[in-house]
Amino acid sequence: MGSVSSLIPDENQIKDIQEETGLSKEQLQRLYSRFIALDKQSEGSLRREDLERIPELYVNPVSQFLLDAFFRDRNEINFLEFVKFLATFRPVDEGRPTSINRREAKLRFLFDMYDLDRDGVISVDEVHRMLEELLGRHGRPDQVLSIARRIVHEAALDYAAANGVAEMPSGGQIDSIDFPAFEHAMRNVSDHQLSICFLS
Amino acid sequence: PLEAFYWAVQLIGRLVGLVLLVATLLAVFNFSFGIRRLYIRILLHLFEQAVEKRRPPSRKESSDNLSRDNRLIQRHAKLTTEGIELLHADCASSDDPSKASTSSQKRPFHLSDLCVFVQSGIESIIEDEVTKRFAAEDLASWNLLTRTNKYQFISSRLTCYWVLGCFLRYCILFPFRMLLALTAVLYLVIGSLIIALLPWPGLRRYLNSILTPTAFRLFARAFSAVLRFHDVENMPQNNGICVANHTSPIDVVVLGCRQVFSIVGQSHGGFTGFMQKTLHRTSPHIWFERSESSDASVVKRKLEEHVSTPGLPPVLIFPEGTCINNTSVMMFRKGGFEAGGVVYPVAIKYDPRFADCFWNSSACGMVTYLFMMMTSWAIVADVWYLPPQIQQEGESSVAFANRVKRQIAGRGGLVDLQWDGNLKRSKPKSSLQEQHREAFRKRIYGLSVTDQMEGSGAG
Numbered sequence: 001m002g003s004v005s006s007l008i009p010d011e012n013q014i015k016d017i018q019e020e021t022g023l024s025k026e027q028l029q030r031l032y033s034r035f036i037a038l039d040k041q042s043e044g045s046l047r048r049e050d051l052e053r054i055p056e057l058y059v060n061p062v063s064q065f066l067l068d069a070f071f072r073d074r075n076e077i078n079f080l081e082f083v084k085f086l087a088t089f090r091p092v093d094e095g096r097p098t099s100i101n102r103r104e105a106k107l108r109f110l111f112d113m114y115d116l117d118r119d120g121v122i123s124v125d126e127v128h129r130m131l132e133e134l135l136g137r138h139g140r141p142d143q144v145l146s147i148a149r150r151i152v153h154e155a156a157l158d159y160a161a162a163n164g165v166a167e168m169p170s171g172g173q174i175d176s177i178d179f180p181a182f183e184h185a186m187r188n189v190s191d192h193q194l195s196i197c198f199l200s
Numbered sequence: 201p202l203e204a205f206y207w208a209v210q211l212i213g214r215l216v217g218l219v220l221l222v223a224t225l226l227a228v229f230n231f232s233f234g235i236r237r238l239y240i241r242i243l244l245h246l247f248e249q250a251v252e253k254r255r256p257p258s259r260k261e262s263s264d265n266l267s268r269d270n271r272l273i274q275r276h277a278k279l280t281t282e283g284i285e286l287l288h289a290d291c292a293s294s295d296d297p298s299k300a301s302t303s304s305q306k307r308p309f310h311l312s313d314l315c316v317f318v319q320s321g322i323e324s325i326i327e328d329e330v331t332k333r334f335a336a337e338d339l340a341s342w343n344l345l346t347r348t349n350k351y352q353f354i355s356s357r358l359t360c361y362w363v364l365g366c367f368l369r370y371c372i373l374f375p376f377r378m379l380l381a382l383t384a385v386l387y388l389v390i391g392s393l394i395i396a397l398l399p400w401p402g403l404r405r406y407l408n409s410i411l412t413p414t415a416f417r418l419f420a421r422a423f424s425a426v427l428r429f430h431d432v433e434n435m436p437q438n439n440g441i442c443v444a445n446h447t448s449p450i451d452v453v454v455l456g457c458r459q460v461f462s463i464v465g466q467s468h469g470g471f472t473g474f475m476q477k478t479l480h481r482t483s484p485h486i487w488f489e490r491s492e493s494s495d496a497s498v499v500k501r502k503l504e505e506h507v508s509t510p511g512l513p514p515v516l517i518f519p520e521g522t523c524i525n526n527t528s529v530m531m532f533r534k535g536g537f538e539a540g541g542v543v544y545p546v547a548i549k550y551d552p553r554f555a556d557c558f559w560n561s562s563a564c565g566m567v568t569y570l571f572m573m574m575t576s577w578a579i580v581a582d583v584w585y586l587p588p589q590i591q592q593e594g595e596s597s598v599a600f601a602n603r604v605k606r607q608i609a610g611r612g613g614l615v616d617l618q619w620d621g622n623l624k625r626s627k628p629k630s631s632l633q634e635q636h637r638e639a640f641r642k643r644i645y646g647l648s649v650t651d652q653m654e655g656s657g658a659g
C-alpha cells in the first residue's frame with residue numbers, strides 16, 4: 001500500500017501534467033482512479049496483464065499489437081506514462097503544433113503498431129502479420145500476402161507520385177514504406193478517427 | 201462499588217434483552233415504529249449539508265435517481281458481444297469515412313482500417329462497460345465512509361463529521377446490530393430445529409411460512425434495512441420461478457422478508473453453509489456444487505422437478521450466476537428459463553449512498569462482508585415485482601432470458617449488458633475475438649474465394 005500512496009501526484013506535479021497533457025484536474029483524477037482500479041496487484045504500475053484483463057480489449061483483434069506498441073521498451077507503466085499516452089489521443093488543438101497530441105504523434109503510434117521489428121519501415125511481412133491478426137486463420141495465406149504486397153506497393157507509388165518522382169528505380173515490387181509514406185497514405189484519415197473524445 | 205457495577209451490568213443486560221425481545225416481536229408482527237426511516241432522512245439531510253457535491257447536479261439528472269453513469273469519454277467504437285458498434289460523437293464530421301464501413305459492401309483493405317480497432321482499444325483502456333461493474337458504484341458526493349472516498353479532499357470539518365460517523369457506526373450501531381443478528385440466527389436455528397421435529401408436513405409448512413420470513417425480517421433490521429416493495433400484486437406464487445438481479449447475499453434476505461422461497465444456489469462452507477443447512481431443514485432448497493452448475497442439465501432437471509411438484513414454494517434463482525455491482529444486469533444463464541414454469545421477474549436496486557452492497561467474493565469473505573454491511577449507515581433498497589412472464593411460442597430460452605433481463609434492467613434503472621458476469625473471474629472466450637475478425641473479414645475485398653470455403657469446416 002505504501003508504494004501506491006507515494007504515487008499520488010502532488011500539486012506541482014499535477015500542474016505540470018496538466019500543462020503537458022492538456023487534461024483538466026478532474027479528468028486526471030478520474031484517470032487516476034481508473035489506473036488504481038486496473039492495478040489489481042497494487043504495485044503502483046500497470047503491467048500488460050492488467051490491461052489484458054479488460055474484456056473489451058481482450059476481444060479486440062489488434063490488442064496484442066496495441067499492447068506491444070504501448071509496452072515497447074518497458075514491462076510496466078506508471079501513472080505519468082499512462083496519462084501521457086492517453087493524452088496523445090486527445091483531439092488536435094489548433095495552434096499548438098508541437099503538443100503531445102499532434103497528428104504526427106498519433107500516426108507514429110499506428111506506425112509502431114505495424115512496425116514490429118522496429119526498423120523504421122513497414123515491410124510487406126508486417127502488413128501481412130497485421131492482416132492475419134485481423135482476419136484470423138480464415139484468410140487464405142497466398143491471397144492475404146498478395147493483398148499485403150499490393151498495399152505496400154501502392155502506398156509507396158502514391159507517395160513517390162505526390163512528391164514528383166516520376167519513375168521507380170529498378171522497377172519491380174517495393175516491399176516497404178517509411179514513416180513519411182505512411183503519413184501520406186493516411187492523409188484522408190480525419191483527426192476524429194484518430195482521437196478520443198474526452199468529456200469535460 | 202463492585203456491587204453497583206454488577207447491578208449496572210445486570211440492568212443493562214436486562215434492557216438489552218428487552219429491546220431484543222421487542223425487536224423480535226416487531227419483526228414477527230411486521231410492525232415498525234418508523235425509527236429507521238427517520239434515521240435515513242436525517243442521514244440524507246446530513247450528507248447534503250456537510251458534503252459538497254463532487255460535480256454540479258446539472259448534468260443529465262433525468263433518470264438519475266437510480267443509476268448514474270458518469271462518463272469520462274464519449275465512445276466512438278465499442279466492441280460488444282454483437283460486433284463493432286460505431287457511435288456518433290458530437291465532434292463527428294459529417295462525411296466520416298468510417299461510417300461507410302457500417303455498410304455491408306466489401307471494399308479493399310487500407311492501412312487506416314486499423315483505426316477503428318485502435319480507437320476502440322484505447323477507449324476501452326480508459327473506460328469499459330465491464331470492469332467497472334465489479335467495483336463499487338461511483339457516488340456523486342461522498343457519503344462519509346472511508347471505503348467510498350476516492351476523490352474527496354478531506355477538510356477538517358469533514359473529518360469531524362467522519363469521526364462522529366465512525367463512532368456512531370462502529371461503537372453504537374454495530375454492537376446493537378450484531379446482537380440483533382445473533383438473535384435472528386438463534387431464532388431461526390432453534391425455530392427450524394423445533395419445526396423439523398414435528399411429524400405433520402402441512403403443519404411444518406405452515407409454521408415455516410411464519411418462521412422464515414420473520415427471521416429474515418429480524419435479520420434485515422439488523423442492517424437497519426429500509427425496504428420499499430412495489431407492485432406487490434405480482435409477488436411470486438407457488439411453483440413459479442422468481443428471477444432477480446444479483447448484488448449480494450442480502451438479496452435473499454430482502455426477498456425472503458415477504459415469503460418463503462426455495463433458493464437455488466451454490467453450496468458453501470463455513471457460516472454460509474451453516475445457514476444453508478439450517479434453512480434446508482424446513483423447506484426444500486436446491487443447492488449445488490459449482491462444478492455441477494456448469495452441467496446445466498442437472499440444475500434444469502432439479503428445477504423441472506420442483507416446478508411440477510404442486511404446493512412447493514417458488515424457486516428463487518439469480519440467473520447472472522454471480523454478484524454484480526448493482527449498476528447493470530449482466531448475461532442471464534438460461535437454466536431458469538428452460539424449466540417450463542411461470543417466471544416472476546424481480547428488480548432490486550440498493551441506494552448506494554447508504555452502503556456499498558456489492559459483494560466481491562474474491563476480495564472478501566462472507567463474514568467480512570457482513571461486518572462491512574453492519575458498519576455501514578443502512579441498507580436502503582427498492583424491490584419491484586414485475587408481472588409474471590411465460591415463454592412465448594417459438595421463443596428460445598435465450599431470447600426469453602434476454603427479454604426478462606431487459607424488463608428487469610428497465611424497471612430497476614440498470615444498464616442492460618450482454619457481457620457475462622463470470623468475466624469477474626475469467627477471460628472472455630476466444631470465440632468473441634473470432635467473431636470480430638469474422639465481421640472484419642467480410643468487409644475485405646478479394647477474399648471471395650475464402651468465403652466459398654466458409655461453409656466447410658470454418659471455426
